[in-house]
Amino acid sequence: MAGEPINVNEFEELARKVLPKIYYDFFSGGAEDQYTLKENIEAFRRIIIRPRILVDVSKIDMSTIILGHRTSAPIIVAPTSSHQLAHPEGEVATARGAAACNVIMGVAFTSTCTMEEVASSCKAVRFIQTFAFKREITANMVQRAERNGFRAIILTVDAPRLGRKEADIKNKMIAPPFKNFEGLISTEVVSDKGSNVEAYAAETLVPSFCWKDIAWLKSITKLPILIKGVLTGEDATKAIEAGVAGIIVSNHGARQLDYTPATISVLEEVVHAVQGKVPVLLDGGIRRGTDIFKALALGAKAVLIGRPVIYGLAAKGETGVKQVIEMLKNELEQTMALAGCCTVDDITRSHVNTETERFLCRM
Ligand SMILES: Cc1cc2nc3c(=O)[nH]c(=O)nc-3n(C[C@H](O)[C@H](O)[C@H](O)COP(=O)(O)O)c2cc1C
């Protein structure tokens, strides 16, 4: 690649060049055979856009409202851990990039900067992400989130234990200090068996966490709860019954259970189960504005972007994060104009064709 990156994939190439291999592998990798990792991207390619012509597209408005917050585009920075392994300024730089683009910033509790550092560094609307942690960790997180102006809790439910990323095992990947845990976990988290991420998980995660624990989480906070990691209509129905404020269709960027479906291929199933009761968001494999358009056409309110943001951060810090988000926004704007959609509400189911539909047409 010569010159400046002009799309998200070129940012990945740049990140691969600047990062030590062990960290590039950590950020880019998926679980086991990485079937789902490839599928998250491939499944988008199998969806075709049905543009409408001769629509007045002289003004395109990508803005939307997510849980009451107006944002410039249906894009949220996905909560991902360990940003200081990509860039010394870590999550603070990422959050500033998100703020500059007026999109919502998802902050992982396993961040390398503290929640407080991120909160005081930028004006972005921030959501805090947590796992099925021990109750004392969750209670601490909730108090700090409320005190520091976080607007929602993202509860990630696809990780009762950690997925097996074989590159990390081979590379003996050592997690950076997750500063939010200071004073909360007693033992020094180290391991001589290679990756210490397992040790972190064993110290903090509660594999017995289940649906009834959502009622407990609701009882200790007024913040809306988004549940992240839903892949079936059945679980979407249960999530609504549990009283969540939103659902994120996600397979954790293919880093947990391999051979789960590409998220875009199960979005409609979840959307049908939810019946418009709460917003449905999606992440996994978004690399183009056309991908965002397809997700919206199939019923998502917005999408979350994981790895592309990290690649931007690795390549150019805050500026890189901003450039990656702006690229995706520009591509979405271009797609909307060429498909004849002036606002996000104009993007409908009839603007795309799935592979199944094309197959059924031939029968
Ligand atoms: C390096 C890395 C770290 C992640 N850390 C977390 C995390 O701490 N909590 C979480 O809920 N999801 C985490 N995720 C998953 C993301 O939130 C998101 O679901 C995924 O990255 C979306 O796929 P994409 O990377 O293809 O955009 C992580 C993903 C990556 C790549």
Ligand SMILES: CCCCC(=O)C(=O)O
């Ligand atoms: C203990 C860190 C968890 C990070 C994570 O969720 C991931 O790498 O996918």
